[in-house]
Amino acid sequence: MESVREAIKALVSGFATTFIHLFRKPITEQYPEYKRPLPDRARGRIILTRDPDGEERCVACCLCSAVCPVNCISMEGAERPDGRRYASWFRINFARCIYCGFCEEACPTSAIQLTTEFEFLKKDILSFVYEKEDLLVDHQGKDKEYNFYRYSGVLSSYGDKGEHIGERKPVDVKSNMP
Numbered sequence: 507m508e509s510v511r512e513a514i515k516a517l518v519s520g521f522a523t524t525f526i527h528l529f530r531k532p533i534t535e536q537y538p539e540y541k542r543p544l545p546d547r548a549r550g551r552i553i554l555t556r557d558p559d560g561e562e563r564c565v566a567c568c569l570c571s572a573v574c575p576v577n578c579i580s581m582e583g584a585e586r587p588d589g590r591r592y593a594s595w596f597r598i599n600f601a602r603c604i605y606c607g608f609c610e611e612a613c614p615t616s617a618i619q620l621t622t623e624f625e626f627l628k629k630d631i632l633s634f635v636y637e638k639e640d641l642l643v644d645h646q647g648k649d650k651e652y653n654f655y656r657y658s659g660v661l662s663s664y665g666d667k668g669e670h671i672g673e674r675k676p677v678d679v680k681s682n683m684p
């Protein structure tokens with residue numbers, strides 16, 4: 507008897523929920539005519555940004571590539587005559603990317619950033635492979651002010667490596683040779 511009562515109660519509660527929803531205004535978004543604004547932190551297509559001076563932010567440190575769980579980032583580093591590093595080529599395979607955002611978290615220069623763009627469906631899977639020319643943009647993305655080279659990789663007024671008070675001289679790796 508108890509189980510019959512439970513079954514009827516469940517049935518009535520199910521029908522009641524359906525009945526209530528009959529009188530609710532439907533929520534239908536007419537995509538693609540209407541595109542719901544996404545939060546700034548939504549994770550979509552990846553870009554490579556520039557610093558406020560217009561220089562490429564990427565220093566080809568490979569941290570993004572190392573942290574990527576699906577190994578879809580590859581690049582090769584090069585050095586300019588003034589010693590500044592950059593990526594001579596940089597490639598992302600968006601057919602493998604899972605938009606986890608780890609690369610953005612790992613990047614020390616704020617170069618690689620995920621955007622809110624998610625509409626880039628393609629028929630040919632190979633066209634999901636984006637080269638540096640496709641990724642590099644002419645703006646700073648979410649991080650408007652940050653300029654890595656203003657804080658790191660620049661000469662300080664404290665002298666060279668190992669010359670600051672209490673600082674040890676850099677290790678001469680050749681002295682470790684047998």
Ligand code: SF4
Pocket residue numbers: 570573574575576577578579598602603604605606607608609610
């Ligand atoms: S978002 Fe994730 S999967 Fe995509 S490139 Fe970055 S680290 Fe790799």
Ligand code: SF4
Pocket residue numbers: 563564565566567568569570571581612613614615616617618
């Ligand atoms: S995008 Fe960032 S993490 Fe990746 S290589 Fe360039 S500087 Fe390093």
